[in-house]
Amino acid sequence: MNQKIPLLGIHHVAIICSNYAVSKHFYTEILGFEIIREVYRKERDSYKLDLSFQGVYFLELFSFPETPPRVSRPEACGLRHLAFEVSNLDETVQILRHKGLICEDIRIDEFTEKRFTFTSDPDHLPIEFYER
Structure with a gap:
């Protein structure tokens, strides 16, 4: 079936x-x-x-x-990351940095040609911001 x-x-x-x-x-x-x-x-x-x-x-x-710590990097099996869609990635990165977060350099998705970046939550869970 x-x-x-x-x-x-x-x-x-x-x-x-x-x-x-x-x-x-x-x-x-x-x-x-x-x-x-x-x-x-x-x-x-x-x-x-x-x-x-x-x-x-x-x-x-x-x-x-x-609670035991979860390995995030190098990438381990399990939940890889949480991703949020944004309309303006440059503005989002500027706000995140202003709030004290470290963002990776903006990259381009090789399949969709959309821009994205990563930061981390307080427990180092990767958080992605993906431009619409």
Whole structure:
């Protein structure tokens, strides 16, 4: 049987962070996600932060005590990066740098000929900005 699963879309992305306050600041104050709800789960000594982007539920940010670090570079198996579409990459890079982030040089996608760059979140998860 070759029946496709009737997916409706991507529901959310979940990220476990090493420093909840720093990651919360990054995703809300730097990237501009809006907080839907924030819950402290005492039994797990863990925060769960639900975030939306343009009014759509998009990201879960978790904190857990003593999480092992994830290898990001050299590239390891698993989630490679999170990518956001922007209309003006030069302006985006300028804003990110003004907020203290380091951005790679802008590159051109060899297949789409679109411009993109990378930065990292506080736990070194690669974050891509891809020009529309």
